[in-house]
Amino acid sequence: MTFFGFIKEGLKAGFSGGILFWVWMLFLLFLIAVTGWNYTAQITEGMVITGMSDQVSWGFYIANFAFFVGIAAAAVLLVVPAYIFHRKDVKAVVLIGEGLAVAAVVVAMGFVAVDIGRIDRAWHVIPFLGKFNFPSSMLAWDIVVLNGYLFLNLLIPMYILWNHYNGREPDIRKYFALVVLAMFWAISIHTVTAFLFSSNISRPFWHTAILAPRFIASAFVAGPALMIIVLQVLRKFTDYPIKQSIIDMLALIMAISMQISLYFVGAELFTDFYNETEHAASMHYLFLGLDGFDNLKIWIWSAVVLNVTALILLMFHKTRKNMFTLNIACVLGFIGIWIEKGMGLVVTGFIPTPLGEIFEYSPTLKELGVSVGIYAMGCLVFTILAKAAIAIEMGQTGVYKKSQAVENVL
């Protein structure tokens, strides 16, 4: 049982499946090709093909980046119950959660990559070779924490799977410290991402202490929402045992997090509107429009409706337990948080500009074209990792496969 064999068999499991699997993979590859096409246009013509401007200099790409860092951080919601509270049911799906974290980090990094004006100069961030402005720059911190988190979420599952592949249980004492590190690291990736925005004294809308707590709370809504959907998909398409108690736990976490998240939104609204100062201009623009400009109003109010509806469905035992209503809550909550945190937060910070100008933004078709393949890459990464992990966990590879072959002969 070599490490090379482990990788080979894992990839083989990741890339095998029936007709539905291949249709799915081809669809994802198609979307990635769409991204390749549009990104080539962006490289040759410049970022003018997007809807961004000097006034709104970050848009759809960075909105998605912020959102998916949150999804990645939410993996901690499976890690803590599994390793600290010794929930055996959750332990069975921790690897799935970590696979989702890896996919989410890949998506987040993908969105940063397409947002960089000169991607050919990306090596400038490498310490020693380039010039890395650590610890001053929050972006430098983000590079460190995201890569670290990716590394941890590949290392720990691989260690566990490698042991299972060889038919033995991993020694928890060997990697428990890393698991605890990953728990704190999960919070740090989303805190640093929040600091990327809240560190800017030029943007009163972002420059609030509550931004990092808001990020965590909303991530703990959107993350579990996605996890609940994904776990049901795995239940449908694989024989991997996924206990209902896991979903119950995630739904409860989601309910509490949504309450906290909406409470934070309420606190922000009170602070800005009770005695409205110039610093509240962005909030005013977002919720009420400003000087006749109100592109985002319909978006933010939709997000409010979606989130409140999701909360109501989650708050009541009957609707939280019922899978149909729970799924609705997950979809509504996921979209609601995406709007509120993604577009609602990133774009609004730029309106009005520090010189008081209102210049609106909406993504162009090409910008969306660049984005679809990044989502697809995340789906692709997760599909392969999940299939590989499940195959190894269910004893379809390695030691067990060999013993099965022996049994078949006998």
Place this chain on the structure above:
Amino acid sequence: MDDKEKKSLQESKDETNLPSPDLARRHFLKKLGLAGATGVAAGSGVSYAATQASGSSFMDAMGDFFQDHYTRMDDEEMQDALDRIKRKAKRKFGVDISCEDIKPMPDTYFGYALNLSKCRGYRECVAGCVKENNQGRDSQVQYIRVLEMNEGDHNLEHSNHYFDQDFVPTEGKWYLPVQCQQCDNAPCVKACPVEATWKDDDGIVVIDYSWCIGCRMCMAACPYWARHFNWTEPQIPVEELNPVTNYIGNRPRPKGVVEKCHFCTQRTRKGRQPACMEACPTGARVFGNLLDPNSEIRYILENKTVYRLKEELGTEPKFWYFTDEARART
């Protein structure tokens, strides 16, 4: 073989006897380039694709790709960089430009003051700046933005950014030009992940356009909306190109990088006025050396009622605004 070539040859022979980390880094980079040809080809392929529309040869693209940070380049590397810039301008515009690397003058710390009693909103400063600094015309990159403010009102949100300068000054309005404030405590400098922007010795916050990765973190951080991005390749009409350029100033820039007012380093580091001051017909602009006690800027700071924009943010701008109204005295 001249002295420079001899020195270069000696250095390449002395690779195992490197005296400084900078030299080690540079030689390592060169080795990496030779060794990692495939990876390089991919990177420079992207670089080439990106620069294809803007008239760069493959070899120059390779040179651009490996270029080190401004503060780490030695004279030889800087000369290579300057030559590449000149060749690129020739390919792209058909114009022979000069490109120097002009260092700050000693005992100099620049400051700027603007007389709001004199500004009429002509926007001559904007036009002069655009011409002097080779900014993109189609993309309308403008380092200076003149705001038309309401009398008695300092609220920037009530300003008009798009007034027609053919009809100024308008009754009941005053005019506020804003450009990079060259802050002592600049949020943009702190925010840049690759240190592509920094405060130079003469107080000017400069940008190495060949190092900037275009992440636009600095643009989010700037409280004065002073930094601008090249969303597309800057379009400069050939007859309007200013051929006298400085590396850390007005040399033609590529797309995908941030730029801003740099107090016309190509002029001010040679003792001249910035283009905006020269262009202004009313004499509203006063630029000078804060370390010179006899300078006009010092006189204004000591005798006029000056204020700075968004002072409460702690950025310590080097740009002051004042009026001709008599200073209140007890």
